[in-house]
Amino acid sequence: MSAQERSVHKLASECGLALLYHGTFASPPAVLGQALHNVAPQTLFRHLEALSRSYRFVSVDEYCQARNRKGLATVTVDDGYQCVPDEAFRVFEALQIPLAIFINGAFMKGKLFWRDQVRVIMERGRTQAFEARFGETFQRDPGQSFYRYTKDPRNSSIRVCEMLDAFLEDEAPIEGCTGFYTQQTQKLLAHPLVSYGSHSLHHYVLSSLSEDEQWREIDENRRFLKTLARVQKTSVFSIPFGGDRDYNDATVRLAAEAGHSAMLLSRGVVQGGSVQLDGRLPMIDRVMPRDVKVADLILDLQTRFNPSGH
Known part of the structure:
Protein backbone atom coordinates (compact mmCIF):
# COMPACT_ATOMS: atom_id res chain seq x y z
CA MET A 1 0.00 0.00 0.00
CA SER A 2 1.43 3.37 -1.03
CA ALA A 3 1.68 6.36 1.31
CA GLN A 4 -1.19 7.98 -0.59
CA GLU A 5 -3.38 4.91 -0.19
CA ARG A 6 -2.57 4.75 3.52
CA SER A 7 -3.63 8.39 3.90
CA VAL A 8 -6.98 7.73 2.24
CA HIS A 9 -7.49 4.56 4.28
CA LYS A 10 -6.83 6.46 7.53
CA LEU A 11 -9.24 9.22 6.52
CA ALA A 12 -11.94 6.67 5.69
CA SER A 13 -11.51 5.09 9.14
CA GLU A 14 -12.23 8.46 10.74
CA CYS A 15 -14.93 10.15 8.66
CA GLY A 16 -17.44 10.10 5.87
CA LEU A 17 -17.01 12.16 2.73
CA ALA A 18 -19.61 14.16 0.81
CA LEU A 19 -18.22 15.60 -2.42
CA LEU A 20 -19.70 18.55 -4.32
CA TYR A 21 -19.07 19.25 -7.98
CA HIS A 22 -20.59 21.84 -10.34
CA GLY A 23 -19.14 22.01 -13.84
CA THR A 24 -17.51 18.93 -15.35
CA PHE A 25 -16.57 20.45 -18.71
CA ALA A 26 -13.49 19.06 -20.43
CA SER A 27 -13.21 22.60 -21.83
CA PRO A 28 -15.36 25.13 -19.91
CA PRO A 29 -17.18 27.77 -22.00
CA ALA A 30 -14.82 30.73 -22.35
CA VAL A 31 -17.65 33.16 -21.66
CA LEU A 32 -17.90 31.87 -18.06
CA GLY A 33 -14.29 32.74 -17.33
CA GLN A 34 -12.23 31.28 -14.50
CA ALA A 35 -14.73 31.72 -11.65
CA LEU A 36 -16.76 28.58 -12.44
CA HIS A 37 -16.00 25.62 -10.17
CA ASN A 38 -15.09 23.03 -12.77
CA VAL A 39 -13.39 19.64 -12.60
CA ALA A 40 -12.60 17.97 -15.92
CA PRO A 41 -13.87 14.39 -16.41
CA GLN A 42 -10.39 12.87 -16.46
CA THR A 43 -9.57 14.53 -13.11
CA LEU A 44 -12.93 13.45 -11.72
CA PHE A 45 -12.14 9.85 -12.65
CA ARG A 46 -8.77 9.95 -10.92
CA HIS A 47 -10.28 11.48 -7.76
CA LEU A 48 -13.10 8.98 -7.45
CA GLU A 49 -11.02 5.96 -8.41
CA ALA A 50 -8.44 6.76 -5.72
CA LEU A 51 -11.06 7.40 -3.04
CA SER A 52 -13.06 4.29 -3.93
CA ARG A 53 -10.17 2.08 -2.83
CA SER A 54 -10.95 2.95 0.81
CA TYR A 55 -14.43 4.51 0.74
CA ARG A 56 -17.70 2.81 -0.13
CA PHE A 57 -19.66 5.19 -2.35
CA VAL A 58 -23.40 5.21 -1.61
CA SER A 59 -26.45 7.20 -2.69
CA VAL A 60 -27.01 10.58 -1.07
CA ASP A 61 -30.06 9.18 0.73
CA GLU A 62 -28.12 6.31 2.26
CA TYR A 63 -25.33 8.67 3.26
CA CYS A 64 -27.66 11.16 4.94
CA GLN A 65 -29.57 8.43 6.78
CA ALA A 66 -26.49 6.57 8.04
CA ARG A 67 -26.00 6.63 11.81
CA ASN A 68 -22.25 6.37 11.33
CA ARG A 69 -20.72 7.67 8.11
CA LYS A 70 -17.15 6.49 8.64
CA GLY A 71 -15.95 4.84 5.46
CA LEU A 72 -18.94 6.07 3.43
CA ALA A 73 -18.80 8.62 0.62
CA THR A 74 -21.33 10.23 -1.67
CA VAL A 75 -21.12 12.43 -4.77
CA THR A 76 -23.40 15.38 -5.46
CA VAL A 77 -23.50 17.81 -8.38
CA ASP A 78 -25.31 21.14 -8.09
CA ASP A 79 -26.83 23.51 -10.69
CA GLY A 80 -27.69 21.06 -13.47
CA TYR A 81 -25.00 21.75 -16.05
CA GLN A 82 -25.53 19.57 -19.13
CA CYS A 83 -21.84 18.65 -19.17
CA VAL A 84 -22.55 16.24 -16.30
CA PRO A 85 -24.65 13.79 -18.36
CA ASP A 86 -22.75 14.58 -21.56
CA GLU A 87 -19.17 14.37 -20.31
CA ALA A 88 -19.00 13.05 -16.74
CA PHE A 89 -21.64 10.34 -16.46
CA ARG A 90 -19.38 7.79 -18.12
CA VAL A 91 -17.01 8.22 -15.15
CA PHE A 92 -19.71 7.23 -12.67
CA GLU A 93 -20.84 4.37 -14.87
CA ALA A 94 -17.29 3.04 -15.24
CA LEU A 95 -16.67 3.15 -11.50
CA GLN A 96 -20.25 2.19 -10.54
CA ILE A 97 -20.55 5.18 -8.22
CA PRO A 98 -23.98 6.71 -7.41
CA LEU A 99 -24.57 10.35 -8.31
CA ALA A 100 -27.13 12.89 -7.10
CA ILE A 101 -27.84 15.85 -9.41
CA PHE A 102 -29.46 18.85 -7.73
CA ILE A 103 -31.37 20.98 -10.20
CA ASN A 104 -33.02 24.42 -10.36
CA GLY A 105 -36.32 24.44 -12.21
CA ALA A 106 -35.87 27.94 -13.62
CA PHE A 107 -32.70 26.97 -15.49
CA MET A 108 -34.32 23.82 -16.87
CA LYS A 109 -37.04 26.08 -18.29
CA GLY A 110 -34.60 28.27 -20.19
CA LYS A 111 -33.51 30.97 -17.75
CA LEU A 112 -29.82 31.80 -17.50
CA PHE A 113 -28.30 31.13 -14.05
CA ASP A 170 -28.11 46.55 -23.17
CA GLU A 171 -25.14 44.21 -23.68
CA ALA A 172 -24.22 41.75 -26.41
CA PRO A 173 -26.28 38.55 -26.20
CA ILE A 174 -24.81 35.55 -24.39
CA GLU A 175 -24.84 33.02 -27.19
CA GLY A 176 -25.98 29.48 -26.46
CA CYS A 177 -26.41 30.15 -22.77
CA THR A 178 -29.39 27.84 -22.21
CA GLY A 179 -27.30 25.01 -23.63
CA PHE A 180 -25.17 25.16 -20.49
CA TYR A 181 -27.96 23.52 -18.46
CA THR A 182 -30.09 20.42 -18.82
CA GLN A 183 -33.42 21.57 -20.29
CA GLN A 184 -36.86 20.29 -19.40
CA THR A 185 -37.29 19.01 -22.95
CA GLN A 186 -34.11 16.92 -22.85
CA LYS A 187 -33.89 13.28 -21.90
CA LEU A 188 -32.79 12.97 -18.30
CA LEU A 189 -30.58 10.21 -16.93
CA ALA A 190 -32.95 7.38 -16.06
CA HIS A 191 -30.29 5.13 -14.56
CA PRO A 192 -29.98 3.16 -11.29
CA LEU A 193 -26.89 5.17 -10.34
CA VAL A 194 -28.50 8.60 -10.79
CA SER A 195 -31.02 10.49 -8.69
CA TYR A 196 -32.29 14.05 -9.03
CA GLY A 197 -32.91 16.44 -6.15
CA SER A 198 -33.93 20.04 -5.51
CA HIS A 199 -31.54 22.98 -5.34
CA SER A 200 -34.38 25.56 -5.17
CA LEU A 201 -36.14 27.26 -8.07
CA HIS A 202 -33.69 30.08 -8.91
CA HIS A 203 -30.63 29.41 -6.71
CA TYR A 204 -31.22 32.57 -4.70
CA VAL A 205 -29.46 33.21 -1.39
CA LEU A 206 -32.40 32.03 0.68
CA SER A 207 -31.52 34.06 3.77
CA SER A 208 -31.78 37.23 1.64
CA LEU A 209 -35.48 36.54 1.01
CA SER A 210 -38.68 36.93 2.98
CA GLU A 211 -40.27 33.80 4.38
CA ASP A 212 -42.93 33.80 1.64
CA GLU A 213 -40.24 34.16 -1.02
CA GLN A 214 -38.26 31.30 0.50
CA TRP A 215 -41.33 29.08 0.50
CA ARG A 216 -41.89 29.71 -3.20
CA GLU A 217 -38.26 28.83 -3.97
CA ILE A 218 -38.40 25.61 -1.96
CA ASP A 219 -41.95 24.43 -2.60
CA GLU A 220 -42.20 25.22 -6.33
CA ASN A 221 -38.96 23.44 -7.13
CA ARG A 222 -39.94 20.43 -5.03
CA ARG A 223 -43.20 20.22 -7.00
CA PHE A 224 -41.33 20.71 -10.29
CA LEU A 225 -39.03 17.83 -9.38
CA LYS A 226 -42.04 15.57 -8.93
CA THR A 227 -43.08 16.21 -12.55
CA LEU A 228 -39.86 14.73 -13.94
CA ALA A 229 -40.84 11.32 -15.27
CA ARG A 230 -38.95 8.02 -15.21
CA VAL A 231 -36.03 9.22 -13.10
CA GLN A 232 -35.05 8.43 -9.53
CA LYS A 233 -35.50 11.29 -7.07
CA THR A 234 -34.11 12.15 -3.67
CA SER A 235 -35.91 14.15 -0.99
CA VAL A 236 -32.63 15.66 0.21
CA PHE A 237 -32.43 19.44 -0.32
CA SER A 238 -29.22 21.14 -1.44
CA ILE A 239 -29.07 24.68 -0.03
CA PRO A 240 -27.96 27.22 -2.66
CA PHE A 241 -24.41 28.37 -1.82
CA GLY A 242 -24.61 26.32 1.38
CA GLY A 243 -22.72 28.59 3.77
CA ASP A 244 -23.72 29.48 7.31
CA ARG A 245 -25.08 32.87 6.21
CA ASP A 246 -26.94 31.52 3.19
CA TYR A 247 -29.87 30.00 5.10
CA ASN A 248 -31.70 30.69 8.35
CA ASP A 249 -34.13 29.06 10.77
CA ALA A 250 -37.02 29.66 8.37
CA THR A 251 -35.15 27.79 5.62
CA VAL A 252 -34.79 24.69 7.79
CA ARG A 253 -38.42 24.78 8.89
CA LEU A 254 -39.79 25.37 5.39
CA ALA A 255 -37.63 22.64 3.86
CA ALA A 256 -39.01 20.19 6.40
CA GLU A 257 -42.58 21.35 5.72
CA ALA A 258 -42.01 20.84 1.98
CA GLY A 259 -41.09 17.21 2.65
CA HIS A 260 -37.32 17.28 2.50
CA SER A 261 -35.45 14.68 4.55
CA ALA A 262 -32.03 16.36 4.95
CA MET A 263 -30.14 19.49 3.90
CA LEU A 264 -26.76 19.70 2.20
CA LEU A 265 -24.33 22.46 3.13
CA SER A 266 -21.23 23.58 1.23
CA ARG A 267 -18.90 24.87 3.93
CA GLY A 268 -15.85 22.92 2.83
CA VAL A 269 -15.71 20.81 5.99
CA VAL A 270 -15.06 17.07 6.14
CA GLN A 271 -17.34 15.99 8.97
CA GLY A 272 -16.61 13.28 11.50
CA GLY A 273 -18.62 10.09 11.34
CA SER A 274 -21.41 11.11 13.70
CA VAL A 275 -24.76 12.54 12.60
CA GLN A 276 -25.21 16.29 13.05
CA LEU A 277 -28.72 17.62 13.55
CA ASP A 278 -29.88 21.20 13.01
CA GLY A 279 -33.51 21.72 13.95
CA ARG A 280 -35.70 19.16 12.23
CA LEU A 281 -33.35 17.95 9.52
CA PRO A 282 -29.89 16.38 9.34
CA MET A 283 -27.34 18.88 8.01
CA ILE A 284 -24.65 17.32 5.83
CA ASP A 285 -21.50 19.25 4.98
CA ARG A 286 -19.70 18.89 1.67
CA VAL A 287 -16.32 19.72 0.19
CA MET A 288 -15.62 20.95 -3.34
CA PRO A 289 -12.65 19.18 -4.94
CA ARG A 290 -10.66 21.32 -7.34
CA ASP A 291 -9.14 20.27 -10.65
CA VAL A 292 -5.94 19.09 -8.97
CA LYS A 293 -3.81 15.96 -8.69
CA VAL A 294 -5.02 13.19 -6.38
CA ALA A 295 -2.19 13.84 -3.92
CA ASP A 296 -3.28 17.48 -3.59
CA LEU A 297 -6.91 16.42 -3.14
CA ILE A 298 -6.00 14.04 -0.31
CA LEU A 299 -3.92 16.70 1.42
CA ASP A 300 -6.80 19.16 1.15
CA LEU A 301 -9.29 16.66 2.59
CA GLN A 302 -6.98 15.94 5.52
CA THR A 303 -6.71 19.66 6.21
CA ARG A 304 -10.49 20.07 6.15
CA PHE A 305 -11.25 17.10 8.43
CA ASN A 306 -13.07 18.11 11.62
CA PRO A 307 -13.26 15.17 14.08
CA SER A 308 -16.10 16.83 16.03
CA GLY A 309 -18.38 16.58 13.01
CA HIS A 310 -19.29 20.28 13.14
Missing part, protein backbone atom coordinates in the same frame (compact mmCIF):
# COMPACT_ATOMS: atom_id res chain seq x y z
CA TRP A 114 -27.75 34.54 -12.48
CA ARG A 115 -24.33 33.53 -11.13
CA ASP A 116 -23.32 32.80 -14.71
CA GLN A 117 -24.54 36.30 -15.58
CA VAL A 118 -22.12 37.58 -12.94
CA ARG A 119 -19.32 35.48 -14.43
CA VAL A 120 -20.08 36.76 -17.94
CA ILE A 121 -19.96 40.39 -16.79
CA MET A 122 -16.61 39.72 -15.13
CA GLU A 123 -15.18 37.87 -18.13
CA ARG A 124 -16.24 40.68 -20.48
CA GLY A 125 -14.58 43.29 -18.28
CA ARG A 126 -17.90 45.04 -17.65
CA THR A 127 -17.86 45.06 -13.85
CA GLN A 128 -17.10 48.78 -13.61
CA ALA A 129 -19.91 49.61 -16.01
CA PHE A 130 -22.33 47.59 -13.89
CA GLU A 131 -21.15 49.28 -10.71
CA ALA A 132 -21.43 52.73 -12.25
CA ARG A 133 -25.09 52.03 -12.88
CA PHE A 134 -26.09 49.98 -9.83
CA GLY A 135 -23.22 50.07 -7.34
CA GLU A 136 -24.88 52.37 -4.82
CA THR A 137 -27.83 49.99 -4.53
CA PHE A 138 -25.79 47.27 -2.80
CA GLN A 139 -24.78 46.77 0.78
CA ARG A 140 -21.11 45.83 0.70
CA ASP A 141 -18.01 45.76 2.84
CA PRO A 142 -14.98 47.89 1.90
CA GLY A 143 -13.04 46.04 -0.77
CA GLN A 144 -15.72 43.37 -1.22
CA SER A 145 -15.64 42.16 -4.82
CA PHE A 146 -18.47 42.25 -7.35
CA TYR A 147 -18.53 38.44 -7.30
CA ARG A 148 -18.94 38.40 -3.51
CA TYR A 149 -21.33 41.26 -2.82
CA THR A 150 -23.82 40.11 -5.45
CA LYS A 151 -24.35 36.98 -3.33
CA ASP A 152 -24.11 38.72 0.05
CA PRO A 153 -27.29 37.87 2.03
CA ARG A 154 -27.76 41.55 2.89
CA ASN A 155 -28.76 42.05 -0.75
CA SER A 156 -31.99 40.44 -1.93
CA SER A 157 -31.12 37.94 -4.66
CA ILE A 158 -34.40 38.77 -6.40
CA ARG A 159 -33.39 42.41 -6.65
CA VAL A 160 -29.84 41.46 -7.71
CA CYS A 161 -31.26 39.38 -10.56
CA GLU A 162 -33.45 42.27 -11.68
CA MET A 163 -30.36 44.49 -11.91
CA LEU A 164 -28.34 41.85 -13.76
CA ASP A 165 -31.16 41.36 -16.26
CA ALA A 166 -31.53 45.12 -16.78
CA PHE A 167 -27.79 45.56 -17.34
CA LEU A 168 -27.45 42.64 -19.75
CA GLU A 169 -30.42 43.83 -21.83
